[in-house]
Amino acid sequence: MPFVVEPAASASRRDGRAVGPWTLAAALYGLAYLCWERTGWGGEELRGLVGNVAFMPLNLLVAGLNALAARNPELAPGTRRALRLLALASLAVFVGNCISVWFLVARDATPPVSPADAFYLADVALMLAALLALPLSRRLSLEWWKFVLDAAMVLTGGGVLIWFFAVRPTAAQSTGAVESLLAFAFPLADLLLLLGITTVLLRKPIDGNRTAFRLLVAGMLVSIVGDLAFGLVQAETNARSAAWTDAAYLLSYLLLVASAELYRRDPVAWREPVGEADGAHPLSPLPYLAVGATFAVLLFATVRHWTTPVGPLALAAVASTCLVLVRQVLAVRQNVRLLAEATARQNAARFRSLVQHASDVILVVDRARIIRYASPSAARVLRYDPERLLERDVTGLVPHDDRDRTGGFLREVVGRAGVHPAAEWRFIQPDGAPLHAEVTATNLLDDPAVQGVVLNVRDVSERRRLEQELLHQAFHDPLTGLANRALFRDRVSHALALARRRYRGITVLFVDLDDFKKVNDSLGHAEGDRLLVAAAERFRSCARAADTVARLGGDEFAILVEEMTGPDDEAALVDRLMAAMAQPFVLAGTEVFVSASIGLATAAWEETADDVLRNADMAMYTAKRGGKGRCATYQAHMYADVRERLELEAALRTALDSGQLEAHYQPVVDLASGHVTGLEALVRWRHPRRGLLGPQEFIQLAEETGLVTRVGQWMLREACRQAVRWRRAYPGRGLTVAVNVSGRQLLDADVVEDTRAALVAAGIEPGAIVLEITESVLMQHTAGVLERLRDLKTLGVGLAIDDFGTGYSSLSYLQRFPIDTLKIARPFIEDVGVGGERAALARAIIGLGDTLRLATIAEGIETPEQRAALVDLGCRLGQGYLFAPPLPAADVDRLLAGAALGQAPLLRVV
DSSP states (O other): OOOEEOOGGGTTOTTSOEEOHHHHHHHHHHHHHHHHHHHTTTHHHHHHHHHHHHHHHHHHHHHHHHHHHHTOTTSOHHHHHHHHHHHHHHHHHHHHHHHHHHHHHHTSSOOSSOTHHHHHHHHHHHHHHHHHHSOBSSOGGGSHHHHHHHHHHHHHHHHHHHIIIIIHHHHHHOOSHHHHHHHHHHHHHHHHHHHHHHHHHHHOBOSSOHHHHHHHHHHHHHHHHHHHHHHHHHHHHOSSOOHHHHHHHHHHHHHHHHHHHHHHHSOOSOOOOSSOOSSOOOOOSHHHHHHHHHHHHHHHHHHTOTTSOOHHHHHHHHHHHHHHHHHHHHHHHHHHHHHHHHHHHHHHHHHHHHHHHOSSEEEEEOTTOBEEEEOTTHHHHTOSOHHHHTTSBGGGGSOHHHHHHHHHHHHHHHHSOEEEEEEEEEEEOTTSOEEEEEEEEEEETTOTTTOEEEEEEEEOHHHHHHHHHHHHHHHBOTTTOOBOHHHHHHHHHHHHHHHHHHTOOOEEEEEEETTHHHHHHHHOHHHHHHHHHHHHHHHHHHSOTTSEEEEEETTEEEEEEOSOOSHHHHHHHHHHHHHHHHSOEEETTEEEOOOEEEEEEEOOTTOOHHHHHHHHHHHHHHHHHTTSSOEEEOOHHHHHHHHHHHHHHHHHHHHHHHTOEEEEEEEEEETTTOOEEEEEEEEEEEETTTEEEOGGGTHHHHHHHTTHHHHHHHHHHHHHHHHHHHHHHSTTSOOEEEEEOOHHHHTSTTHHHHHHHHHHHHTOOGGGEEEEEEHHHHHHSHHHHHHHHHHHHHHTOEEEEEEETSSOOOTTHHHHSOOOEEEEOTHHHHTTTTOGGGGHHHHHHHHHHHHTTOEEEEOOOOSHHHHHHHHHHTOOEEOSTTTOOOBOHHHHHHHHHHHHTTOOOOOOOO
């Protein structure tokens, strides 16, 4: 039996497993005694005296703890009575030990028979009485034959053990009648105690602490083993005991102390219902252990003690075997009978419960459709009292509109036996509420037990509601509640079919919110959803009740307009939509202005719904490309423009993979001398059909499709390759090559690594490359761009602002960004040659560059007057068609070669 030692503070825990202080003290006391006995100090006489005295404190401890536990009112009277008997039993042993000690001290010997034996026998009798006093869960009359057979097996097995190990050797050495009687009395008492333990275990106590009860039984069993061992040792050695015999008694006392302490501290840990449960019971293992012990003794006697007569042992083994067989046969028969009875009762109860508590209503009607039986569930499902439904026509429970249909269904059921397919009925409840039900009919008119038609009525109202909800969800947007794309397309198809019959047209408006992605990115998706819901409400309020407003997905909406009398009505709707979107939206506590681009398409009779939606979508994209916040009406050429755009996009993807891109270079010259100091790399596309295309024809498309990043990477690698070649060919010129970087490319986290890879692959120093960024990119993405530019500057490349002055922004950013060069935009150069006030802006930019120690390059120089004026203003560098247009690499080679040979300053190259 395992123990867990815990502090005394946890003794109040009600789980019946903590070891109390008295148990711990008894364990330490017994261990100390065994250690002393093991040393053999003091001789046999002192050991005998100390052995009797040593157990006396334990006798008193067990008696005191049981007496205290018996006073606990939480225990049942039978349990308290048993504890009192256990206390008396321990006191009886104490008295017996006192008498034995008196004989040892007064007469210096222990007689074979003394008054102490009476008290020792009283101990066994009191323990047996305590066991039988415990309240038990099973009445003996219910299974007396089980108890008799189990007890017989225990008595047989225990009797064999006691006879072989205690009675036989003790009887052989007995000299007097009283001594012989005691030799039989003590084993017989232990056998009776074993029978009591068997009785208690078979009938299961129901009160008290489960662990305490187990400790009590274990202590008694160990005590029986100790008695047998004591008698055997005394018979064979004529000595008082052996150390291991004392260890058995100490263990018994330790278990009894632990049991009494648990009964006192944690009296009630479990209770079980009194009485025997229906059904078969599992067999107790104790009788079979006793039978096994019988055969073990027989085997031991045969192998080790061949001089011992084995006849009685063999007879006991045969008797035990017969008892086991009878017990098994009777137990199987009883279990079969109990299981059959239990199954019959369960089946009857199951069918009764199914009818009484079924969620479906069971109605039995006769040939005249009169209700003869209604299950109790009619009160819950149909809201009718089942008794009041009897003798009523079942068709009277359905609406008048459905009575003919339900009457025909019942006539068909009456005319044909068997189960009929389910039909859906509508019942009217007493309060007038409708109930959708699925009715399954079974014709049992010929069954004597039924003699009617059984209607199984199942409430499907929730299923119908769910079907309608799912249908609504399938055709409506869950966020805005508007029609979705599938429903909108279906309504456009129906509207087209109706319009063809009435010779009228329909109009579809495709509405897209402008810059909706910025709202999501800046305010979050929750605010973006709020914007969609608010916009949907505005669109719904602008449309007529007959119009269909739908959300097609994302930030795209559509409106179907039917029965329009003229184009003025369409224009009025567009005006209402524009006016509604002109009002601010309150998102995240701030006012946000969001415009909408509208595409309008009027359907021709031969067009399909997909055609109309596609045309409206094209018109919307035309409006968005025209500047957003506009409305465009579909024109035939829009389809061709879209196709051309798609073809151009596909061709651009192919161009990146097939080497159709080319790099042209425009020289940057010293305005005073005309010598080339650097070049700007510009991309060109040699289209297979359209020839050489400039960036204005495809860069915007590359920006929108995301291909501009790949284009920029290719240009950077190509510029680095050419720069290496030119710097090696003209080492003294210090030529630099500038490459344009788009805003989308600059926001890419890989732009720094791509630049480093291009420099390493070409083998060029970073200072030979200049990256040009437009001013608008710097102002739109300040935080992200600043981080990238600092990383690029750390890499060692030069940085320039292209088209400086065209954006409206604070000039303070020039100090925040690591810029090296300002490129003056073309509009400031056009009038610089005129002089006067028109040159003021160019003069201011050049002066700003000098103040901030930034180089300035004038772009778009086309006349000698502009060149001269810029020289006078102090601008040192410039580029434009006055000097040379963008040239292929081969032409740049000739240009640089001519300048390197000392030719006159370059004025114009065409």
